[in-house]
Amino acid sequence: MDDETRKIPSHEVTYGRLRDMILFGRLEPGQPVTIQGLVRDLDAGMTPVREAIRRLTAEGALLPQGNRRVAVPNLTPALLEQLAFVRLTVEPKLAELAGAALTPALIERLDGIDGAVDAAIKGGRVSDYLESNHAFHFALYEASGAPLLVDIARSLWLRFGPSLRVVCARYGATALPDRHEEALAAMRAGDAKALARAIENDIQQGIDQIRQAQEAGEI
Amino acid sequence: MDDETRKIPSHEVTYGRLRDMILFGRLEPGQPVTIQGLVRDLDAGMTPVREAIRRLTAEGALLPQGNRRVAVPNLTPALLEQLAFVRLTVEPKLAELAGAALTPALIERLDGIDGAVDAAIKGGRVSDYLESNHAFHFALYEASGAPLLVDIARSLWLRFGPSLRVVCARYGATALPDRHEEALAAMRAGDAKALARAIENDIQQGIDQIRQAQEAGEI
DNA sequence: GTTTCGGGAATTTGATCAAATTTCTTGAAC
DNA sequence: GTTCAAGAAATTTGATCAAATTCCCGAAAC
Numbered sequence: 184m185d186d187e188t189r190k191i192p193s194h195e196v197t198y199g200r201l202r203d204m205i206l207f208g209r210l211e212p213g214q215p216v217t218i219q220g221l222v223r224d225l226d227a228g229m230t231p232v233r234e235a236i237r238r239l240t241a242e243g244a245l246l247p248q249g250n251r252r253v254a255v256p257n258l259t260p261a262l263l264e265q266l267a268f269v270r271l272t273v274e275p276k277l278a279e280l281a282g283a284a285l286t287p288a289l290i291e292r293l294d295g296i297d298g299a300v301d302a303a304i305k306g307g308r309v310s311d312y313l314e315s316n317h318a319f320h321f322a323l324y325e326a327s328g329a330p331l332l333v334d335i336a337r338s339l340w341l342r343f344g345p346s347l348r349v350v351c352a353r354y355g356a357t358a359l360p361d362r363h364e365e366a367l368a369a370m371r372a373g374d375a376k377a378l379a380r381a382i383e384n385d386i387q388q389g390i391d392q393i394r395q396a397q398e399a400g401e402i
Numbered sequence: 403m404d405d406e407t408r409k410i411p412s413h414e415v416t417y418g419r420l421r422d423m424i425l426f427g428r429l430e431p432g433q434p435v436t437i438q439g440l441v442r443d444l445d446a447g448m449t450p451v452r453e454a455i456r457r458l459t460a461e462g463a464l465l466p467q468g469n470r471r472v473a474v475p476n477l478t479p480a481l482l483e484q485l486a487f488v489r490l491t492v493e494p495k496l497a498e499l500a501g502a503a504l505t506p507a508l509i510e511r512l513d514g515i516d517g518a519v520d521a522a523i524k525g526g527r528v529s530d531y532l533e534s535n536h537a538f539h540f541a542l543y544e545a546s547g548a549p550l551l552v553d554i555a556r557s558l559w560l561r562f563g564p565s566l567r568v569v570c571a572r573y574g575a576t577a578l579p580d581r582h583e584e585a586l587a588a589m590r591a592g593d594a595k596a597l598a599r600a601i602e603n604d605i606q607q608g609i610d611q612i613r614q615a616q617e618a619g620e621i
Numbered sequence: 622g623t624t625t626c627g628g629g630a631a632t633t634t635g636a637t638c639a640a641a642t643t644t645c646t647t648g649a650a651c
Numbered sequence: 652g653t654t655c656a657a658g659a660a661a662t663t664t665g666a667t668c669a670a671a672t673t674c675c676c677g678a679a680a681c
C-alpha cells in the first residue's frame with residue numbers, strides 16, 4: 184500500500200472519506216460530527232480531520248453550531264428552494280456545455296453507468312443508486328470543460344445528499360428519478376438543448392420528491 | 403483586547419484576515435501563498451493558518467498547485483465566462499428577493515455606503531472603493547433572507563477580487579461601475595424587478611471591464 | 622543530461638490548554 | 652421524606668502549539 188498512498192496526503196484521504204459519508208447519506212441530517220469521533224472512526228490524526236471538517240464546512244456540507252461543534256445540516260424548505268434555484272440553473276447549463284463536447288466513448292460509458300443505476304433501482308439498493316446516480320451526473324458534467332460550475336454543482340449535491348438518503352430509505356428506491364434514458368437519447372442525437380431539458384427534468388423530479396417528503400413532515 | 407479577542411477563535415480571525423487580503427486584492431493573481439509566510443505575516447500559529455488556507459481553497463479563493471503549494475488563481479477568460487454566468491444569475495435574484503424585504507432604515511444605510519463608494523471613486527482610492535462596493539452589495543444581499551445564495555455570491559466575489567484590483571490599479575478608479583444610484587432609485591420606488599436589473603447592469607459592467615483588460619493582455 | 626545531495630517547506634503526531642457539556646451533590650422548600 | 656434547583660466537579664471535546672518526519676525543489680557534481 185506504500186506506493187499508492189505515499190503520494191496522496193492523509194488530509195486528502197480523510198476529506199474524501201468524510202465527504203462521501205455526507206454525500207451518500209451515511210450521516211443523518213442533524214447528526215453531530217466530532218473531531219475525536221472521526222479520529223477514531225477514520226483512523227486519522229487530529230490535524231487531517233480538522234482540515235477535512237473545515238473544508239466541508241466551507242462547502243456548506245457541515246454547519247457550525249453556536250458552540251464550537253459542527254453537525255450535518257437539516258434541509259429546511261427555505262434552503263431547498265434556494266438549492267433548487269441554483270441547481271436548475273447550473274446543472275442544465277453544464278449538461279448543455281457537455282453536450283457539445285461528447286464523444287461516442289463517453290456516451291458508451293454513461294450508458295454503462297446508467298445500467299448500474301437501473302440495476303440498483305430494480306434491486307432496491309439505495310446506496311448503489313445514490314453512488315451510481317452521482318457518477319452518471321458528474322461524468323457528464325466533467326465533460327463540460329467548466330470546472331467552476333462543476334465545483335458549484337458538487338457543493339450543491341453535498342447539501343442535498345443527507346436528505347435524499349432519508350427520502351429514499353422512506354419510500355424505497357422504486358420511484359426514484361431516472362430520466363437518464365431521455366438524456367442518453369438526446370446525447371446520441373447530438374441535441375444539447377434536449378439533453379439540458381432532460382437533466383432539468385431529472386433534477387426537478389428529485390427536488391419535488393424531497394419537497395413532498397417535507398410537506399408530509401417526513402423529514 | 404482580551405475581552406474582545408478571547409471569545410473569537412484564532413482560526414476565525416486568521417481566516418478573516420486572509421480572506422480580506424484576497425477579496426480586496428492585497429495578493430496578486432499568481433502569487434504563491436505559503437503557510438510559514440502567513441505564520442510570520444499574520445502573527446498566528448501554524449494550525450490556524452493551515453485551516454484558513456483549506457477553507458479558502460474549498461471556496462475557490464486559492465488554488466492548489468500540483469506540488470503541495472497553493473497560490474492565488476489567475477482569472478482565465480474561460481473562468482471569467484463561467485463566473486459571469488453564475489453571478490448574473492444569482493446576484494440579480496438576491497437583489498430581487500432583497501427588494502421585497504427592504505426597510506427605509508436599510509435603504510438609508512445603503513445610501514450612506516454608496517456615498518462612501520462615490521467618495522472613493524472621486525478620490526481615486528482603489529482600496530476604499532473595493533471595500534465599500536463590497537459592503538454595498540452584501541448589505542443588500544443579506545436582506546434577501548437567502549443565506550445559501552449569499553454564500554455562493556461570496557465565493558464568486560472571492561474569485562473575482564484579485565483581478566478586479568489589478569484592473570482598477572491599471573485604469574484608475576474613475577471609470578468604475580457604479581449603478582448604485584439606479585439601484586437606490588428602484589429601492590425607493592419599491593420596484594424589485596428594476597432593482598434586479600440595476601444590479602445586473604452593475605455586474606455586467608464590471609465583468610466587461612475585466613474582459614477588456616484580458617483581451618488587451620493587461621492581465 | 623542525469624544523479625545526488627542539501628535546504629526549506631509541508632505534513633503529521635502527540636501533548637497541553639481551554640471551553641462546554643454532563644453528572645453529581647447539596648441544600649432549601651414544600 | 653420528597654422534589655427541585657443551583658452550583659461544583661468530572662468528563663468530553665475543541666483549539667493551539669512545538670517537535671519530528673516526509674517530501675519537493677533546485678543546485679552542484681558527474
